[in-house]
Amino acid sequence: MAKSNTRLELTWIGKENRPKLEPRILVEDPEKSYHATQRVTDNDIFDNRLIFGDNLLALKALEQEFGGRIKCIYIDPPFNTGSAFEHYDDGVEHSLWLALMRDRFESLRRLMTNDGLFFLHLDDGEMAYAKVLLDEVFGRFNYCNTICMTTNDPSGFKATGATVFSTANYLLVYAKDKSTAPMRKVFIEKSYDTAYSKVLADRAASYDRWSWEGINDVVARELGFDSVRTAKREVGDAFEDEVARFAVTNAERVFQTAAIGGGAAIKRAATIRQSMQERQRVFVHPGEDVPDFYILNGRQILFYDKRLIEIDGRRIPGEIVTDVWTDISWNGISNEGSVEFKNGEALAKPRVTWAARP
Structure with missing residues (x-):
């Protein structure tokens, strides 16, 4: 039996008809041309063409x-x-x-x-x-x-x-x-995620000695104000920009807490229960195939530095495309x-x- 050479393909009326293309020469119009003043590398294609x-x-x-x-x-x-x-x-x-x-x-x-x-x-x-x-x-x-x-x-x-x-x-x-x-x-640049609203005083300290406060309070104090309300009144919308800049500059200390679900919650159930009983105290669950879990009030501590990327030499918040x-x-x-x-x-x-x- 003869082997079929047919294949699955998209068909349409006139598919077999192809245009006969005669050679064309591209002719430059000098009056509409613009040339760059220098090459960047020897392999550059020097001229764009419209x-x-x-x-x-x-x-x-x-x-x-x-x-x-x-x-x-x-x-x-x-x-x-x-x-x-x-x-x-x-x-x-x-x-x-x-x-x-x-x-x-x-x-x-x-x-x-x-x-x-x-x-x-x-x-x-x-x-x-x-x-x-x-x-x-x-x-x-x-x-x-x-x-x-x-x-x-x-x-x-x-x-x-x-x-x-x-x-x-x-x-x-x-x-x-x-x-x-x-x-x-x-990666693409993203705006500051306001969920990252807490700042550790000293992340290098032992985790059981960690202390923290709200990022707005820290920024207001660094700007020389005695309260967030006063800072917002005096600085206006620029206060939020200052908070975003502070978060990036101090990303290793800035954090939020997030719910722990799925298999991660099952593996860390005992630590989570203990954390919920002793609130405002940080616990750590040693990681096996993942980094250590820091847990506060039954939720995982997530540091802002994990959300930063480098684009064009700048360290900024971003996410994968x-x-x-x-x-x-x-x-x-x-x-x-x-x-x-x-x-x-x-x-x-x-x-x-x-x-x-x-």
Whole structure:
């Protein structure tokens, strides 16, 4: 019996039809050019380029010079919502949209370094189809992640319809060769967590001699005031900024207490009970495969220094970037560059940081 060569793939009308691309030469317009004054390294690609013309022809023209050299690609194609915008048509027949995307995905892949990353931004209208299409172009084994981003505020006028309010956009992330492009952890800056509201007088002392007071009281005293109320009245909103700065500077002494649950509570049940009976006294439960647990009033002591990270040489509060992004403000970013487009530059830095590994 003959072996079948068929495979599972996304099909559409006209899939076998591919455009015949004639070679194009990119011609610089000197009147619109701007060049940096110096190179940073000898390997720098010195000139950025803004290309006017059909993007598929432009990609083809770039392949000869940049094939295999691009580390990170982010594209934000038309979502195919059926709308007509001033600068582009966002409603084409579904099969045509798939063909247009397939040809561009393939060309973009040829531009990438082996350890390069590719990001595709879409909403739920075409995202699922694009996922299958990218599996075909990049290989399913080179799929890295799907990131969900919240993009609209449900309190606005858009939320008045009868259907479930849509607030999600998606980033499909692929590597050209996932085995050579492990995505490292990325952190983002967060504001001071006011739950960390207590300060140890001396953490270096034995834990059974620890004493503490409220962070607001400590900061007010350091600012020369006899009470928090007076400090807030005299300093105003800047008092909260002073508290946040103090918390970072003294993070090894600043702490909060948190409930202990699950297996951790079962293992430490006796210590927790004793702590609740002898309140305002610190107990320690020696760690086996984890650091020692410091327990106060039946709750675990958590120090603020564990919440700090280093970004651009600064020690700041932060958290790891996950596959759900809710921290990006979309208000006003559609006008970045003085042209009305759906999305803005505020999204770029986390992606570039993710891809531009040392």
